[in-house]
Amino acid sequence: MLALGLQGSPRKKGNSDILLATFMQELAQLGIETQTIDVCRRHIEPCKELTVCEKKGICPIDDDMSREIYALLRKADIVVAASPIFFYNVTAQLKALIDRCQTLWSRKYMLKLKDPGHAIRRGYMLSVGATSGKQLFDGLNLTAKYFFDGISARFAGSLTYRRIEARGQIQDQPDLHADVARAVRELTKDLIGRRRVIFACRENACRSQMAAAFARLYGGHRLDVACAGSEPAAQVNPLMVEVMQEKGVDMGFCTTQSLETAIAGQRPEIIITMGCGEQCPFVPGAERRDWDLADPAGQSIEVMRQTRDDIESMVKTFIDTLP
Ligand SMILES: Cc1cc2nc3c(=O)[nH]c(=O)nc-3n(C[C@H](O)[C@H](O)[C@H](O)COP(=O)(O)O)c2cc1C
Structure with a gap:
């Protein structure tokens, strides 16, 4: 079983990076194979709306999506995406990856093909934001819901933290490890023991x-x-x-x-x-x-x-x- 992490912050050793690494380590401790893509350091072009995917189910853009990431998204049983809030949503780099998943959306909804992993695959969202507004994560959660549906994954939930701004500040969160352990247990409970x-x-x-x-x-x-x-x-x-x-x-x-x-x-x-x-x-x-x-x-x-x-x-x- 593969768990794929998508690290969407441009900041190295930043809050999303630490949060995702903690989450992936917890998954690895359960014996799950893990792999993390550093989205901001990959070659991922934004969608150019060529609409080839809607007819043929493939994207003609030659980059890390077509070379590696589509295959990993199909292989994974668990997809964990992490992003800081940038103007009430995910970062532009993670959004580019999400938009390019229109290819997988098209295979599902336009070509009516069934991904063999659809019944089991699940997606989880991690995020941090500097402010404390009630609606801080609304945009992100809506994007996550449709992203995970597009890649044939059930949106299993999100773990989000408000008032986190400086690099690494997430580490001062007293309940971080307990929160992550609880979320991972819930996310994997019917996957372990197969x-x-x-x-x-x-x-x-x-x-x-x-x-x-x-x-x-x-x-x-x-x-x-x-x-x-x-x-x-x-x-x-x-x-x-x-x-x-x-x-x-x-x-x-x-x-x-x-x-x-x-x-x-x-x-x-x-x-x-x-x-x-x-x-x-x-x-x-x-x-x-x-x-x-x-x-x-x-x-x-x-x-x-x-x-x-x-x-x-x-x-x-x-x-x-x-x-
Ligand atoms: C371009 C940009 C836009 C941001 N927009 C928001 C925002 O809309 N709301 C918010 O609460 N924080 C916002 N922030 C703050 C970050 O979400 C916050 O500093 C976060 O902890 C950074 O996480 P990272 O270390 O994983 O990059 C913004 C930061 C940047 C650089």
């Missing part, structure tokens, strides 16, 4: 990707899912993406990874192999199952469709028969 499963094939381009998507879609509340390959391809198979799209399942921005990386990030309880043969490493303590599925790569679209349907029913049976 069975960790890795689906593995050779290239991580077709079979294991489809299996992981169906497992997240149908069993995300019971399973903590990852997929990987013994010889990962550079990218997922476009024909696989097409046949999943026929079923309304969105495989956009899915990336491939090696088994070693997957195991390091997520120690599995169950590893389901499908054609990676001898090269699948032995994982101590993990139950190993092998699904007999031929590689559909390079075959016709009918073969890819049949593999998709076989995998869907195997995943459903797997979930139904879990002890």
